Amino acid sequence: MNKLKIPAVLVLAYLVLPLAVNGNDYVVSLIVAALTIGGIALAWSMLGNLGGMVSFGHAAFFGIGSYASALLTIKAGWPVLVSMLFAGLVAAASSIATMPALRLRGPYFALSILAYAEIFRIIATEWKGLTGGAAGILSIPRLPEIMGIDLGGKIGGYFVVVTLVIAMVGIYAVIRRSPQGLALKAMHDSEDATRVVGVNATMLKALMLVVSAFFAGLMGAFNAHYINFLEPDYAFSGSWTTLAIVAAIFGGYRTLWGPLIGALVVYLVDQLVFKAILPQGHQIILGALLGAMVLFSPTGLTPLIAKLTRLQRKETANAAH
Amino acid sequence: MLHINGLTVTFGGLVAVSDVTFDMREGEVLGLVGPNGAGKTTLFNAICGLARPGSGTVELMGKNLLSMPIHHRARAGIGRAFQVPQPMHELTVRENLTVAQRFGAGKVDKAKIEELLDVLKLGHKADMDAATSLALTEQKALEVGKALATEPKLLMLDEVLAGLETTGKRAFLDTLEEVRKRYRLSVMIVEHDIETITRMCPRVLVLNFGRLIADGSPDQVFNDPEVIRSYTGGEPA
DSSP: OHHHHHHHHHHIIIIIHHHHHTTOHHHHHHHHHHHHHHHHHHHHHHHHHTTOOOOSOHHHHHHHHHHHHHHHHHHSOOOHHHHHHHHHHHHHHHGGGGGGGGGSOHHHHHHHHHHHHHHHHHHHHHOHHHHOGGGOBOOOOOOOEETTEETTSHHHHHHHHHHHHHHHHHHHHHHHHSHHHHHHHHHTTOHHHHHTTTOOHHHHHHHHHHHHHHHHHHHHHHHHHHHOOBOHHHHTOTHHHHHHHHHHHHHOTTSSSHHHHHHHHHHHHIIIIIHHHOSSSTHHHHHHHHHHHHHHOTTOHHHHHHHHHHHHHHHHHHHHO | OEEEEEEEEEETTEEEEEEEEEEEOTTOEEEEEOSTTSSHHHHHHHHHTSSOOSEEEEEETTEEGGGSOHHHHHHHTEEEEOSSOOOOTTOBHHHHHHHHIIIIISSOOHHHHHHHHHHTTOGGGTTSBTTTSOOHHHHHHHHHHHHHHTOOSEEEEESTTTTOOHHHHHHHHHHHHHHHHHTTOEEEEEOSOHHHHHHHOSEEEEEETTEEEEEEOHHHHHTOHHHHHHHHTOOOO
């Protein structure tokens, strides 16, 4: 069963879904937005699940990635895909500035990261010579055309973002299985118990913050070249963090696929269903849905589905006997 | 092997460990007793790095432990088992031991992990979730196992027998004795049960109000008037 999961996901992502929505640019752009949020949710969950750190400031890394890639392509003339990768590294490097916050725990860490996000937003606004200030950056280069596929188009953008998030899931899976990943997971509940067996908790948490920032920055870079426009209030908007947190918690932030599934479900249901029912203030239904999920399945949607599937199998087996 | 000199730990105005000095030889089994709040766990915490002493020195095999961060102390040879078992959540029993070995001993030796699982009688639950699948005795065994996986020179057991019924306690004591001999360990054990201490430890230290008030054989210390007074509620002399 497990062996079939990866090919099934790839077929679904690269064949079934594009064919199913072909021609409907609106739905494709919604899926791209959902996957972008899913990518940030995944980056956020890495930090939350491995290391037990709740960040309210991932918008900072997303925004830095956006600006870095946009500026590298416009001012330095770098190719878009190379700039995107480098922008991830810039976001990762910027996370070093936030590392003093690792001395804090729980809500104190969360709030200090939020403060860092605000600092980066102010820098982007005020450093007019580099970023264009509040007016932002227009005409950011589109994603290129590769092997006849225009990655700058809706469906091309979809292929790029789906490749990015699948690669992120793969890397996340490798990290989770590594001794460092196991130690980080263990640290979530008892940091002292892991420290006394020789785990350098601070170093591992710092590494996880760097990886998480890299992924958030990469998503920001993709988004900049997908929408071709940036301004500080958009790139550093707190919504990038809150939507990602909602998606991760809804989908199950301690699972591998939960944040992505959460983002797809939450964003698409909100945009396609709730918005039709309640055009103004549709987010209130989303909030109620999240509240219900936390009440009835605090571990999220993915573990709930796994639990229901197990129950179903058990019932089927009992009926067969 | 272990030299502690003038160790003092304070929390605000409270002196939890006061000017404690003692030496421990290699291979020795040392009991640490005292009434509740005497400073036993704080002394353990100071040695393994979870509490920061205000003054004093702690040396293990000539290495100054107080200059090391917690995770380096595990590599230096300190293995600590907690009173309340702290299995690493969402990890299997085998993964718990693997993490401890990888970071504490700096290597991954699968054969050694299997040996530990066998000695600690955890083999049948090796791939089960450590936090939810283990009975209390097994949780205690895993707690000791994590410390052993770091390949310690000094194994520090903080009331690891607490909560076990008589039969379970005896079986666990046999296991502890076996691992001590097999891995040639020095052991420091905090324990309230006098019978256990008498059985396990040729030498016993007694703490009261953070001070070391007695050091000797079980027979000597449990007949010491100051020790008796400390347990019956008298003020320290």
